[in-house]
Amino acid sequence: xxxxxxxxxxxGLPGRSSGSxxxxxxxxxxxxxxxxxxxxxxxxxxxxxxxIDVRVVIASVDxxxxxxxxxxxxxxxxxxxxxxxxxxxxxxxxxxGKTKGVVQGVLEAAGExxxxxxxxxxAEEPAPRARRRRREED
Amino acid sequence: xxxxxxxxxxxxxxxAPPRNTACYVYGILPEDVEISEDAIGVGDPPGRVKIIRHGxxxxxxxxxxxxxxxxxxxxxxxxxQLLDEAAAEVPVLPMRFGAVMTTPExxxxxxxxxxxxxxxxxxxxxxxxxxxxxxxxxxxxxxLVEVLTENAEARQLRDRIRQLPEDVTRNERIRLGELITxxxxxxxxxxTRAVVGRFEPFTAGAVVRDPSHERDAAHVAFLVENDRQAxxxxxxxxxxxxxxxxxxxxxxxxxxxxxxxxx
Numbered sequence: 001x002x003x004x005x006x007x008x009x010x011x012g013l014p015g016r017s018s019g020s021x022x023x024x025x026x027x028x029x030x031x032x033x034x035x036x037x038x039x040x041x042x043x044x045x046x047x048x049x050x051x052i053d054v055r056v057v058i059a060s061v062d063x064x065x066x067x068x069x070x071x072x073x074x075x076x077x078x079x080x081x082x083x084x085x086x087x088x089x090x091x092x093x094x095x096x097g098k099t100k101g102v103v104q105g106v107l108e109a110a111g112e113x114x115x116x117x118x119x120x121x122x123a124e125e126p127a128p129r130a131r132r133r134r135r136e137e138d
Numbered sequence: 139x140x141x142x143x144x145x146x147x148x149x150x151x152x153x154a155p156p157r158n159t160a161c162y163v164y165g166i167l168p169e170d171v172e173i174s175e176d177a178i179g180v181g182d183p184p185g186r187v188k189i190i191r192h193g194x195x196x197x198x199x200x201x202x203x204x205x206x207x208x209x210x211x212x213x214x215x216x217x218x219q220l221l222d223e224a225a226a227e228v229p230v231l232p233m234r235f236g237a238v239m240t241t242p243e244x245x246x247x248x249x250x251x252x253x254x255x256x257x258x259x260x261x262x263x264x265x266x267x268x269x270x271x272x273x274x275x276x277x278x279x280x281x282l283v284e285v286l287t288e289n290a291e292a293r294q295l296r297d298r299i300r301q302l303p304e305d306v307t308r309n310e311r312i313r314l315g316e317l318i319t320x321x322x323x324x325x326x327x328x329x330t331r332a333v334v335g336r337f338e339p340f341t342a343g344a345v346v347r348d349p350s351h352e353r354d355a356a357h358v359a360f361l362v363e364n365d366r367q368a369x370x371x372x373x374x375x376x377x378x379x380x381x382x383x384x385x386x387x388x389x390x391x392x393x394x395x396x397x398x399x400x401x
Binding site for chain 2: 031063069132
């Protein structure tokens with residue numbers, strides 16, 4: 001798919017860090033965009049839609065335990081110094097008091113479940129483009 | 139499987155399509171648009187992508203077999219890819235995935251004709267603009283180090299969990315994870331606000347999306363004018379190098395303005 005800005009040389013995390021995966025596609029086209037049902041009620045055809053909405057999972061005990069486990073791993077990994085650089089880049093203002101009652105952490109279940117699909121799917125088909133018939137400018 | 143029956147009816151193609159096919163609608167475009175012959179639509183095999191025109195506007199459609207369920211990976215990708223490729227060249231109002239009408243006539247009579255003026259006006263509004271989505275995610279180690287450094291309760295919980303056997307600290311571990319989630323949510327709020335403010339000079343609009351991951355730092359759709367795209371991309375590069383290893387920044391686009399069309 002289209003990626004306008006490749007990740008900077010040493011800036012990002014290791015591994016694949018850009019490109020629109022299936023999870024991104026799902027984020028975009030399943031709950032964004034015009035809904036034909038709002039415009040049309042007569043000639044709508046119902047087709048079985050396979051895709052299950054597996055996103056929007058409220059942060060769960062599993063998430064919490066995973067974070068705790070990550071902190072444990074961190075203990076082992078961070079015996080050596082190296083924190084000051086990180087600390088200086090911490091955000092200036094952290095709105096501690098404003099934390100919402102409902103935790104909004106969301107799992108990327110869709111992304112994980114669909115990983116295989118995405119990897120198996122070759123998204124590199126040469127896609128054609130729409131063009132204006134009339135070209136007034138230029 | 140009835141796809142082969144279409145071939146044998148080539149003669150009356152201009153009339154009604156075979157009974158078991160319907161009209162998948164991708165989006166609305168200006169009338170003066172052409173789509174190349176080899177455009178790939180949803181379905182298997184993919185239906186040929188066509189344009190149905192009415193007045194100043196048109197619908198991007200393809201025939202679809204109504205007996206085959208929709209929503210395989212290739213269907214989802216085909217929908218977005220077709221619209222995004224189109225959006226790179228011409229204004230497009232994208233439909234949500236899964237919009238199907240009975241016939242091309244129904245598309246004209248029930249979709250294009252009754253809403254002609256509002257669709258035409260919306261197309262004029264988005265002319266020369268496309269959408270980009272910025273996805274930023276905190277790297278795990280740095281953000282956990284931040285949380286521990288900033289929060290005394292988190293440090294105490296961490297120490298207690300370390301001192302005691304695992305089977306007696308379940309509550310502490312849950313509390314620690316909850317605290318981390320809350321602190322990250324607060325960071326996300328602040329960083330999202332900062333990102334929106336920072337890109338404001340280069341963008342015609344911004345929509346904050348729901349986070350897609352518990353370590354999301356920001357998930358924002360931006361509407362960008364074509365002649366500001368270079369500025370916008372430069373700003374993304376600056377943000378990326380400023381955040382360094384703390385946050386992974388991903389940029390998707392240009393794409394059709396999914397987040398900016400409202401029903």
